[in-house]
Amino acid sequence: MKRNKSVVWDRIDAANLDLRGLQVAVVGGTGGIGRALSRFLASRGANVVVVGQTFRDAGTPGIEFIQADLSLMREAQRVAALLPAETLDLLVFTTGIFAAPERQETLEGIERDMAVSYLNRFAILRAIAPRLGSGQRKSPMKPRVFVMGYPGSGQIGNPDDLNAEGSYKAMAAHMNTVAGNEMLVLHAAKQYPRAAFFGLNPGLVKTNIRDNFLGKGSLKSRVTEALIGLFTPSADTYAERIAPLLVSPDIECDSGAMFNNKGAAILPSPGLTEAHIRQFMASSEALLVRVDSRARY
Numbered sequence: 001m002k003r004n005k006s007v008v009w010d011r012i013d014a015a016n017l018d019l020r021g022l023q024v025a026v027v028g029g030t031g032g033i034g035r036a037l038s039r040f041l042a043s044r045g046a047n048v049v050v051v052g053q054t055f056r057d058a059g060t061p062g063i064e065f066i067q068a069d070l071s072l073m074r075e076a077q078r079v080a081a082l083l084p085a086e087t088l089d090l091l092v093f094t095t096g097i098f099a100a101p102e103r104q105e106t107l108e109g110i111e112r113d114m115a116v117s118y119l120n121r122f123a124i125l126r127a128i129a130p131r132l133g134s135g136q137r138k139s140p141m142k143p144r145v146f147v148m149g150y151p152g153s154g155q156i157g158n159p160d161d162l163n164a165e166g167s168y169k170a171m172a173a174h175m176n177t178v179a180g181n182e183m184l185v186l187h188a189a190k191q192y193p194r195a196a197f198f199g200l201n202p203g204l205v206k207t208n209i210r211d212n213f214l215g216k217g218s219l220k221s222r223v224t225e226a227l228i229g230l231f232t233p234s235a236d237t238y239a240e241r242i243a244p245l246l247v248s249p250d251i252e253c254d255s256g257a258m259f260n261n262k263g264a265a266i267l268p269s270p271g272l273t274e275a276h277i278r279q280f281m282a283s284s285e286a287l288l289v290r291v292d293s294r295a296r297y
């Protein structure tokens with residue numbers, strides 16, 4: 001990953017952040033990195049709504065919960081309507097899984113990793129982005145959207161087979177979601193000037209993200225996560241490291257920028273041309289429309 005030297009920000013100590021009054025939504029804030037981030041932001045005074053399947057922070061001051069199965073696009077649409085888009089200061093997407101060794105399909109006919117790690121974000125953002133920043137807010141900064149994935153890693157995806165129907169390989173299917181998330185940032189930064197959009201690449205962090213690929217609780221999974229845990233920062237450490245970036249005034253004019261696991265700006269993946277992004281977005285839209293039309297019959 002190449003550094004982007006034109007985007008720089010001054011890091012302040014996370015312990016000095018005063019986030020009282022900040023309105024935050026973390027889609028995927030019930031587990032892993034999203035949860036660590038939600039808990040940290042709430043501990044500094046932010047009001048955080050977390051979206052996920054299982055709430056693990058009942059009773060934690062500053063955290064509210066919306067339950068949703070985001071493998072389903074009708075649930076993504078319901079979440080988009082429930083989130084207070086007009087008054088949000090920060091919207092963070094961290095929902096994700098890893099593609100399974102054998103292709104899995106949701107009840108709506110979408111390859112499961114594509115649905116959980118990318119397409120629901122596309123659906124939520126499409127519904128919410130035009131409303132961001134349209135209400136009364138205290139914060140002087142534009143509303144910000146952070147999309148977590150693996151930007152800058154050179155993946156450009158295959159817009160001709162988003163649903164992995166032609167052939168299926170777990171890694172290729174997952175890389176299509178990685179590319180999609182990076183393109184979501186680049187596309188939205190151009191499309192919605194009233195808000196700012198950023199990509200986050202956390203590097204390797206010990207969480208449950210690989211369960212679907214390695215087998216939940218399996219020996220392979222336990223050994224892999226233990227090794228990752230030995231050599232990489234925990235979700236809490238990464239959350240503290242990245243929290244000051246999320247509210248830094250220095251990146252106000254840098255919509256479309258991507259950041260690595262240390263919070264340093266990185267360049268987008270080469271190959272993500274405007275034409276390629278347009279095609280990927282059109283394929284994403286077409287997949288959503290297919291879900292919609294199936295639901296009507």
Ligand SMILES: NC(=O)c1ccc[n+]([C@@H]2O[C@H](COP(=O)([O-])OP(=O)(O)OC[C@H]3O[C@@H](n4cnc5c(N)ncnc54)[C@H](OP(=O)(O)O)[C@@H]3O)[C@@H](O)[C@H]2O)c1
Pocket residue numbers: 028029030031032033034035051052053054055068069070071093094095096097116117148149150202203204205206207208209210
């Ligand atoms: N950890 C890493 O090494 C790593 C590396 C590169 C990129 N990333 C990216 O970082 C982001 C966060 O990953 P993580 O490691 O924190 O993963 P994680 O620990 O598995 O957490 C994933 C989150 O997604 C939610 N989720 C999963 N399936 C869902 C569904 N059907 N409906 C609603 N919510 C669902 C989970 O909620 P419930 O538990 O409530 O289901 C949880 O809040 C992802 O975008 C991932 O691609 C992670």
